[in-house]
Amino acid sequence: xxxxxxTDADQFFILRAEIDYLKxxxxxxxxxxxxxxxxxxxxxxxxxGSFGGGGGSRQQHSxxxxxxxxxxxxxxxxxxxxTVIRDMCETRKVEYTDGQDERAMxxxxxxxxxxxxxxxxxxxxxxxxxxxxxxxxxxxxxxQPEYRVTPxxxxxxxxxxxxxxxxxxxxxxxxxxxxGLTRKRVDHLRRIGELDGTQDAESGTWFYHLGDVIDAxxxxxxxxxxxxxxxx
Numbered sequence: 001x002x003x004x005x006x007t008d009a010d011q012f013f014i015l016r017a018e019i020d021y022l023k024x025x026x027x028x029x030x031x032x033x034x035x036x037x038x039x040x041x042x043x044x045x046x047x048x049g050s051f052g053g054g055g056g057s058r059q060q061h062s063x064x065x066x067x068x069x070x071x072x073x074x075x076x077x078x079x080x081x082x083t084v085i086r087d088m089c090e091t092r093k094v095e096y097t098d099g100q101d102e103r104a105m106x107x108x109x110x111x112x113x114x115x116x117x118x119x120x121x122x123x124x125x126x127x128x129x130x131x132x133x134x135x136x137x138x139x140x141x142x143x144q145p146e147y148r149v150t151p152x153x154x155x156x157x158x159x160x161x162x163x164x165x166x167x168x169x170x171x172x173x174x175x176x177x178x179x180g181l182t183r184k185r186v187d188h189l190r191r192i193g194e195l196d197g198t199q200d201a202e203s204g205t206w207f208y209h210l211g212d213v214i215d216a217x218x219x220x221x222x223x224x225x226x227x228x229x230x231x232x
Contacts, residue, residue, distance in 0.1 A: 011118055012114075012117040012118060012122070013117060013118065013119060013120055013121075013122040013123060014117050014122045014123055014126050017174075018117075018126055019113055019114065019117050021130070022113060022116075022126055022129060022130065023110055023113055025129065025130050025133045025134070026106040026107075026109050026110045026113075026129070026133070027106075027110065028133060028137060028142070029077070029081075029102055029103060029106035029133060029136075030103050030106050030107050030110070033142065034136060034137060034140065034142060035074075035102060035103065037140040037142070038070050038073070038074055038136060038139065038140055039074075041070045041139075041140065042070060042071060069139065070139055070140075073132075073135055073136050073139055074102070074136075076132050076135070077102055077132050077133065077136055078100065078102055078105075080128055080129060080132045081102060081105040081106060081109065081129070082100065082105065083128075084109065084116070084125050084128070084129060085105055085108065085109065087119070087121065087125065088109075088112065088115060088116055088119065091119050091121075092112075092115050092118075092119065094112070094115065096108060109129075159209065159210070159211065160209070160210045161207050161208070161209060161210075162207070162208055162209075162210050162213070163205055163206065163207060163208075164183035164184075164186040164187060164206065164208075165183050167181055167182075167183065167186050167208070167210065167213050168181065168182045168183050168186075170210065174214070177214055177217070177218055178214055178217065180217070180221075181213065181214070181217050185217065186206075186208065186213055187206075189213070189216045189217065189220060190206065190208075194216040194219060194220055195208060195212060195213060195216040196208075196212060197212075
């Protein structure tokens with residue numbers, strides 16, 4: 001059982017940024033490119049290349065024969081998708097009738113991703129799906145470098161000492177809680193007394209802990225939603 005706290009009033013057990021991230025991973029399964037590449041690699045000559053010359057032909061290995069590894073990954077992907085759907089059906093009291101095709105299962109999970117996020121075991125299901133999909137993408141060279149928003153990275157980032165301009169750059173990578181954070185916003189939060197910082201005497205530059213900035217930004221948004229005046 002997860003000890004993850006609810007992330008917001010929507011009662012999600014994973015971050016909104018993680019819900020969007022999972023949607024992107026599942027879309028990779030729905031997209032023909034991934035599974036087509038994996039199934040193609042299972043053909044007997046998938047790991048062979050050929051070229052002709054001098055009236056004859058000869059075979060040359062162009063890449064390692066990964067067929068057995070790919071086959072195991074397809075099974076792992078199918079099992080993971082089916083397990084998550086089964087858990088969702090039992091927990092959320094919903095019905096799945098779209099069969100065992102990997103694309104159909106991924107498509108159903110995209111449509112029901114917010115229901116998944118409201119399950120207490122959502123963090124474990126999220127990690128399991130992302131891990132196996134990444135393994136599949138990596139197996140056919142389709143895993144692109146990316147910044148992944150996770151609670152661990154957010155916690156580590158919160159300890160950073162940053163300036164206003166640095167906050168603005170980092171905000172794009174930290175999900176919904178940091179949305180709207182700009183250098184001007186940081187200055188405003190400090191001026192109204194919502195944010196403490198330390199000013200360098202020589203340069204006049206203000207320094208903050210990133211976690212304090214995000215907390216102040218979040219409090220100010222809560223005041224606005226509640227219709228309460230911000231502290232003067």
